[in-house]
Amino acid sequence: MKSIRRPFLIVLLAISMVFVSCVTSQQEAIKETITLPTLQSSVAVIDKYGNCTLALSEQELIDAGYAVGDWTTISIGDFTYEAPIGTAYSDVDKGNYLIRLNKGSVILAINYGNLTKTSGAEEGEPVSIDLLEKGGYLQEFELRHLVRTEERKDYASDAIFANFRSVQFGTIAPNRLYRSANPILGDARAPYVEALAKLVGIKTVINLADDQQSLYAHLDEAPFYKGLVESGSVIALDMGVTFTDPEFIAKLKTGLTFMAEHKGPYLIHCNEGKDRAGFVSALLSGLMGASVDEIVTDYMTSYQNYYGVEKGTERYAVISKIITNIFAELNGGKAVTDKTLKKVSENYLIKTVGLSSDQIKAIKDNLSDKSVKLEGSITFIF
Numbered sequence: 001m002k003s004i005r006r007p008f009l010i011v012l013l014a015i016s017m018v019f020v021s022c023v024t025s026q027q028e029a030i031k032e033t034i035t036l037p038t039l040q041s042s043v044a045v046i047d048k049y050g051n052c053t054l055a056l057s058e059q060e061l062i063d064a065g066y067a068v069g070d071w072t073t074i075s076i077g078d079f080t081y082e083a084p085i086g087t088a089y090s091d092v093d094k095g096n097y098l099i100r101l102n103k104g105s106v107i108l109a110i111n112y113g114n115l116t117k118t119s120g121a122e123e124g125e126p127v128s129i130d131l132l133e134k135g136g137y138l139q140e141f142e143l144r145h146l147v148r149t150e151e152r153k154d155y156a157s158d159a160i161f162a163n164f165r166s167v168q169f170g171t172i173a174p175n176r177l178y179r180s181a182n183p184i185l186g187d188a189r190a191p192y193v194e195a196l197a198k199l200v201g202i203k204t205v206i207n208l209a210d211d212q213q214s215l216y217a218h219l220d221e222a223p224f225y226k227g228l229v230e231s232g233s234v235i236a237l238d239m240g241v242t243f244t245d246p247e248f249i250a251k252l253k254t255g256l257t258f259m260a261e262h263k264g265p266y267l268i269h270c271n272e273g274k275d276r277a278g279f280v281s282a283l284l285s286g287l288m289g290a291s292v293d294e295i296v297t298d299y300m301t302s303y304q305n306y307y308g309v310e311k312g313t314e315r316y317a318v319i320s321k322i323i324t325n326i327f328a329e330l331n332g333g334k335a336v337t338d339k340t341l342k343k344v345s346e347n348y349l350i351k352t353v354g355l356s357s358d359q360i361k362a363i364k365d366n367l368s369d370k371s372v373k374l375e376g377s378i379t380f381i382f
Helices: 002-033 058-063 115-119 138-144 158-162 190-200 223-231 246-261 276-287 293-307 314-330 341-352 357-367
Strands: 038-044 052-057 071-076 079-086 095-103 105-110 126-133 177-180 206-209 234-236 266-269
Touching: 052 058, 052 126, 058 095, 058 105, 071 095, 079 115, 079 138, 105 115, 138 234, 158 177, 158 190, 177 190, 177 276, 190 223, 206 223, 206 246, 223 234, 234 246, 246 357, 276 293, 276 314, 276 341, 276 357, 293 314, 314 341, 341 357
Parallel strands: 079 095, 177 266, 206 234, 206 266
Antiparallel strands: 038 052, 038 126, 052 105, 071 079, 071 126, 095 105
């Protein structure tokens, strides 16, 4: 019986291998036969972050057979690179290229980077897009892609909807430092941020997102925030998202100098309160003695608030590398530890940002001040 079974198993294995080989060959053949037309366009608009919106529309790209998850080759003038098609910056790793489809537009971008400075692109520059691999990025896209709503009813609390919270790690005093979405963005979240900022008694605001024009666009809708602006307690920095860019670093110095010269409680915000605010909050937490796990947890709370990304999942692990990789960059490419995080943060602020020892001491003193007593409640009527 054994002598009969063994040859049978060998034959069955051989047949299986041939079958798998045939299927793989067929899949590769199918992949090779998919061709799409080269798309010709030009750079129509360059935004303040260095992203390039094309004259090509999203519908034109889709009509040509391209789709989310495709790998492409892009040429902007003489600059050529590869990028997947996605819908959000977080669809790719920090520093990676992306074709972003957003509200009918086709946008060439770098996550946490400035494509214009990298490529030398100018408005009117010719652009071509070619298919590199159909669906070649789809699996990674599905892992990374995040979806949220703009409806308050879909979130557990006002604070979660507003991405508003206290940052209290190391020696930061309770109710001394807060981070949030933008209270003057004019979106559904803004009124909630405004009310929470008033509730906790914010005195100084580091606004990482707005310039002088956008600062006033919806200011009348946020009377508490408007009062802070009028009293000189808000600094609008109009910062980009490339943390290594000299312009970003110079504006960070301006913002932290303002913090050293003003008393809290402080509110740090960008538009979503997720990336720029996440970096600055992590930097200050590190300065004040936070652990690596604490800055990662705080950074990822924004992704939990907006997208329901849960700790322990593969998605959480992938996204959380953003903040640890940033600190590794600040540390010469070496991962930070609980023992080195504070020193790395302080060295960056002094040697790279250019703050003085007195300014560092003032920030530390301001953040470790005694707690603020909170009173009152929030009621929204729409």
